Every structure is written in C-alpha cells, then in structure tokens.
Amino acid sequence: MATITAETLQHIAALARLGLSPAQCAHYAEECAHILAFVEQLNGVDTTGITPMDHADHLETVWREDRLAPSTQADAILEGAPEREHRFFIVPQVIA
Amino acid sequence: MTTAYEAIIGLEVHAQLLTTSKLFCGCSTAFGAPPNSNICPVCTGQPGALPVLNQRAVEFAIRAGLALHCRIAPVSLFARKNYFYPDLPKGYQISQYDQPLCLGGHLDISCDGEAKRITILRIHMEEDAGKSTHDIGQATTSHVDLNRACVPLIEIVSGPDLRSPQEAGQYLRALRAILMYLHICDGNMEEGSLRCDANISIRPKGSTVFGTRTELKNLNSFRFLERALAYEIERQIDVVSAGGTVVQETLLWDEKRGRTLSMRSKEEAHDYRYFPDPDLPPLVVDDAMIGAIRAALPELPEAKMARYTGEFGLSAYDARVLTSEKALATFFEHAVTAHRAPKKIANWITTELLGRLNARGESFESLRITPPQLAGLVALVDEGTISGKMAKQVFDTMYATGEAPQAIIAREGLSQVSDSAALETMIDELLATQSAQVAAYRQGKTNLFGFFVGQIMKKTAGRANPALVNALLRKKLEEE
Numbered sequence: 186m187a188t189i190t191a192e193t194l195q196h197i198a199a200l201a202r203l204g205l206s207p208a209q210c211a212h213y214a215e216e217c218a219h220i221l222a223f224v225e226q227l228n229g230v231d232t233t234g235i236t237p238m239d240h241a242d243h244l245e246t247v248w249r250e251d252r253l254a255p256s257t258q259a260d261a262i263l264e265g266a267p268e269r270e271h272r273f274f275i276v277p278q279v280i281a
Numbered sequence: 282m283t284t285a286y287e288a289i290i291g292l293e294v295h296a297q298l299l300t301t302s303k304l305f306c307g308c309s310t311a312f313g314a315p316p317n318s319n320i321c322p323v324c325t326g327q328p329g330a331l332p333v334l335n336q337r338a339v340e341f342a343i344r345a346g347l348a349l350h351c352r353i354a355p356v357s358l359f360a361r362k363n364y365f366y367p368d369l370p371k372g373y374q375i376s377q378y379d380q381p382l383c384l385g386g387h388l389d390i391s392c393d394g395e396a397k398r399i400t401i402l403r404i405h406m407e408e409d410a411g412k413s414t415h416d417i418g419q420a421t422t423s424h425v426d427l428n429r430a431c432v433p434l435i436e437i438v439s440g441p442d443l444r445s446p447q448e449a450g451q452y453l454r455a456l457r458a459i460l461m462y463l464h465i466c467d468g469n470m471e472e473g474s475l476r477c478d479a480n481i482s483i484r485p486k487g488s489t490v491f492g493t494r495t496e497l498k499n500l501n502s503f504r505f506l507e508r509a510l511a512y513e514i515e516r517q518i519d520v521v522s523a524g525g526t527v528v529q530e531t532l533l534w535d536e537k538r539g540r541t542l543s544m545r546s547k548e549e550a551h552d553y554r555y556f557p558d559p560d561l562p563p564l565v566v567d568d569a570m571i572g573a574i575r576a577a578l579p580e581l582p583e584a585k586m587a588r589y590t591g592e593f594g595l596s597a598y599d600a601r602v603l604t605s606e607k608a609l610a611t612f613f614e615h616a617v618t619a620h621r622a623p624k625k626i627a628n629w630i631t632t633e634l635l636g637r638l639n640a641r642g643e644s645f646e647s648l649r650i651t652p653p654q655l656a657g658l659v660a661l662v663d664e665g666t667i668s669g670k671m672a673k674q675v676f677d678t679m680y681a682t683g684e685a686p687q688a689i690i691a692r693e694g695l696s697q698v699s700d701s702a703a704l705e706t707m708i709d710e711l712l713a714t715q716s717a718q719v720a721a722y723r724q725g726k727t728n729l730f731g732f733f734v735g736q737i738m739k740k741t742a743g744r745a746n747p748a749l750v751n752a753l754l755r756k757k758l759e760e761e
C-alpha cells in the first residue's frame with residue numbers, strides 16, 4: 186500500500202496554511218495513504234481508446250458578453266473586512 | 282560584458298486586455314477608480330460565487346495569438362494556481378497551465394539592422410491579482426485594493442532566444458506595438474497595463490548547455506528592463522568568473538539603487554499545485570470563431586512595412602520608424618491621403634517631427650500638428666508658395682502652436698515671391714546698379730552668379746522663389 190511520510194504531509198499542510206499537531210499529522214497521513222491507494226487502483230485500469238476527461242461534467246464554454254454589471258455589493262464586502270481604512274482592506278504587512 | 286560569455290534571456294510579458302468588464306464578472310476594469318469600488322462576490326472570492334467567461338477577452342487573446350503566428354488550441358483549460366497572498370482573495374489565481382489557448386508562434390524583431398526571429402512558446406489567459414500597497418501609514422500593515430483583481434490578462438512567453446538587453450528591449454517594443462495595433466492593450470507600462478519578467482542565464486560562448494537561470498521581476502519600463510538585464514548579466518559573470526555558481530532565485534529590480542535584490546522566497550512558494558478549475562468548463566473555440574477574428578485583424582507592422590517600401594517607395598529605415606507605433610503610422614497615412622507625397626511626408630515626420638519630439642522628450646500623443654496640416658505644408662512647398670527653408674520656419678510655429686501653415690504664412694508674410702514680372706523688375710534694377718559686376722560676369726567670372734542671387738534674396742527678405750530667381754537671372758545675364 187502507498188505511504189506518505191510525515192514530512193510530505195507537513196509540507197502539504199504548510200502550503201495550505203494548515204497547522205497540524207503530531208497526532209493530526211499521523212491521522213491524515215493514514216487518510217492520504219488510502220486516497221493514494223485508490224489512485225493506484227485507478228492507474229491500473231486499462232484506459233486504451235478512452236479520451237481523457239477535461240472536466241467532471243459535459244458543459245462546453247459558457248460565454249458572458251463584455252458588458253458592465255456594476256456591483257452593488259462593494260460596500261457590503263468592505264464592511265465584512267475585519268479591518269479597513271478608508272476604502273482599503275488592511276492586512277498585516279506582507280513585505281518587510 | 283565579458284566577451285567569453287553570452288546571455289540567454291526569455292521574457293514573460295503580461296498584457297492587460299482592453300475589455301470593459303473583468304474576466305469572470307461584470308465589474309468595471311477602469312483604472313483609477315476609488316479603491317475597492319469595482320468589486321463583487323465573484324472577484325473577491327465570496328463563497329458560492331461562480332465565474333463566467335468574458336467572450337471578448339477570449340477574442341482578444343486569440344487576436345494576439347494569430348498576430349504572433351500561434352496555433353489556436355480548439356480546447357484549452359483554466360486551472361487554479363494556488364498560493365496565499367492578501368491581494369489574491371480566492372487563495373488561487375485562475376490561469377491556464379498545461380493546455381493554454383495559443384501555442385508555438387514567433388515575432389520577428391530588428392536588431393542592429395538585422396532581422397531576428399524570436400519564438401513565442403505560448404500565450405495563456407489569466408486573471409490579475411489585486412494591488413497591495415506597503416508604504417501608506419503604519420509600517421506594520423499593508424493596504425489592499427481589489428479593483429484590479431480578476432481583470433483579464435494574457436501572458437506571452439518567449440523562447441530563450443534573446444541574447445542581450447538590447448534585443449530584449451527590441452522584442453518588448455515590437456510586442457507592445459503589435460498589441461497596440463491590435464487594440465487589445467493600451468501598452469501603458471507606468472499604469473501596469475504591460476508588465477515584464479525575465480528569465481536569464483549565462484554560458485560560455487559556443488556552449489549549447491543552459492546555465493542556472495534567475496528570474497527578474499518588476500521590469501516595468503524599457504529602461505528598467507535593459508538596465509536590470511545588463512546588471513544581472515554582469516553579476517552572473519562575476520559569480521561564475523570567481524569560481525562560484527549562480528543560485529536559482531527570484532530577484533527584484535531596485536531602480537533607485539540600480540541593483541537586483543533577492544526576494545528570498547521560500548522554496549514552497551513555487552509549489553502552485555495547479556489543477557483544472559472545476560468552476561469553469563473547457564474553453565472550446567471553433568474554426569468559425571477563429572476565422573472571423575482572423576478576417577478582422579488590422580494591418581500589422583510587418584505588412585505595413587512591406588506596403589510602405591513597395592507602394593510608397595520609402596526606405597526600409599523610414600518604413601520601420603513609421604510602423605514602430607500605430608499612432609505614427611496612422612498619422613503618416615492620413616497625411617499621405619491629404620497630399621500624395623509619401624517620401625517627402627515620411628521625411629518630415631522622421632527628421633523634423635520626431636527629431637523635435639525626441640529632443641524635447643515629448644510624447645507623440647502630445648503632438649499639436651495634425652496630419653492634414655503637415656500635408657498642407659508639404660503641398661505649399663511643392664506648389665512653390667514657400668521655399669523649403671521657409672517651410673522649416675513655418676513648421677516650428679506649427680509645432681509650437683498647432684496652427685495651420687496657411688494661417689502662419691499669411692500672418693508672418695512668409696509667402697514666396699513668385700510673381701515673375703515683379704522679380705524681373707527687381708533684377709533689372711539690380712543689374713543697372715551693378716554694371717561692373719555684370720561686366721565681370723559676362724567676361725567669364727560666372728561664380729558671381731551667387732552674388733546676384735544673394736542680392737535679390739536680400740531685397741525680398743529671403744522670400745523670392747529661388748528657382749524663378751535663378752532662371753530669370755540667367756536669362757537676363759546671358760541675353761545681352
């Protein structure tokens with residue numbers, strides 16, 4: 186069965202901005218191993234002659250005309266911010 | 282640059298498309314609106330909001346692809362590029378990854394008079410991020426404006442074909458001109474409508490292996506691009522010459538200090554974990570759509586150059602200068618329509634007009650002379666109303682005030698004396714008072730001819746038609 190190291194799991198968690206305790210890490214490592222095992226099972230299927238799917242459903246492009254639909258919710262969105270100044274969202278300094 | 286090494290440069294150019302609304306929502310793309318006024322649930326990534334693709338943005342991207350001789354993929358995919366940054370509200374950027382819209386084209390540039398073909402690897406569509414400002418108020422916070430979030434961009438990726446900062450500059454200029462010809466980008470580098478990153482490495486001349494490359498960001502003017510590349514080439518050569526190795530990293534150009542700075546980004550920052558965006562079905566474009574866009578393409582610089590040298594008989598140099606910017610080519614063509622003297626008009630534009638603009642550091646947009654006015658000036662010279670010398674004087678006033686040449690000539694009494702009866706009388710009077718010189722001329726001192734011409738010019742304050750004066754003088758001096 187596929188395995189996933191604690192190190193790999195921590196790396197993926199860091200990319201997703203998730204803080205995991207060692208216990209959680211062990212738990213999710215096991216869950217991920219199950220997912221990988223399923224993918225391995227899928228890899229074993231003979232897909233000769235089958236067109237790869239690009240998407241989960243069979244929709245084709247849905248177009249929108251290039252026309253303004255001015256937002257009426259800008260102020261409501263701003264009000265939802267934990268911190269703001271004038272019309273700016275305020276976040277912790279990102280570049281030193 | 283040390284001649285033992287050559288530079289390998291590839292550019293990634295982001296161009297903002299001139300659509301009215303954003304890529305996936307109906308918010309305005311207008312620059313300069315109050316912060317966070319053009320935002321909605323879609324472009325701020327509110328839960329449950331769904332993106333719907335702007336058709337014109339796709340048409341614009343295809344226009345760029347066709348103009349750059351790319352193959353347009355009948356099916357391309359939008360993917361999520363995952364990373365965290367405060368100006369990226371969804372936590373991912375919608376971009377295209379392994380199946381972009383346009384593939385495998387080229388752009389011909391001219392460097393030191395020689396043509397060079399630069400490969401275009403791909404053009405893909407993506408949404409822009411918002412804007413973070415780090416220097417307002419407190420040093421512990423950043424200000425985020427999401428007006429720009431989700432504005433449509435194309436990223437044009439060149440092959441590693443550029444060999445010098447100058448070539449990179451030429452490539453970017455040519456690319457910018459084409460995007461502006463196509464009316465799909467305003468080309469404004471100051472406002473960020475056109476942005477450029479560079480991948481750069483060096484290798485010993487003659488080697489075919491690529492060295493370790495660095496990525497240079499923030500090259501947002503032609504000057505920055507060329508200076509930053511020159512600096513980085515030197516830096517890499519110094520590292521290698523001292524026995525070191527170039528480290529693969531992302532560098533930021535600091536124009537104030539004239540150097541590159543390492544962004545010290547963590548390794549994992551580049552682990553974007555792309556995957557197809559489940560909210561967007563595959564982008565399918567059919568031949569009819571591509572055909573219609575191809576049929577509506579405007580005449581591009583290459584074709585214009587061929588027409589100017591062929592139909593108008595311009596030199597390759599003049600043709601290249603006039604087609605380097607759409608506004609310039611349009612000006613030239615309008616002037617030629619008003620007065621069909623393409624070579625003369627081209628000459629006025631490339632020498633007098635561009636000469637003044639360059640000398641004063643003014644932009645073509647600020648020009649006050651109109652094409653019909655310039656055509657009118659050339660016509661007045663051709664008709665003999667004013668001399669070429671006077672025309673330059675008139676041109677100076679036109680350039681400064683934007684007045685029509687006829688008005689300037691009338692006001693300043695500049696028109697040429699082309700009345701042969703009046704000139705004849707003047708010449709008779711002159712010859713009568715200069716009998717000694719006339720006798721000398723007739724005895725063979727023909728170089729006195731210029732003296733007589735000069736006298737007439739003095740009498741008319743330079744306004745006499747020189748060709749007419751010459752003809753009349755010759756006749757008078759030789760008839761007796």
Ligand SMILES: [Zn+2]
Nearest residue numbers: 306308321324
């Ligand atoms: Zn929006």
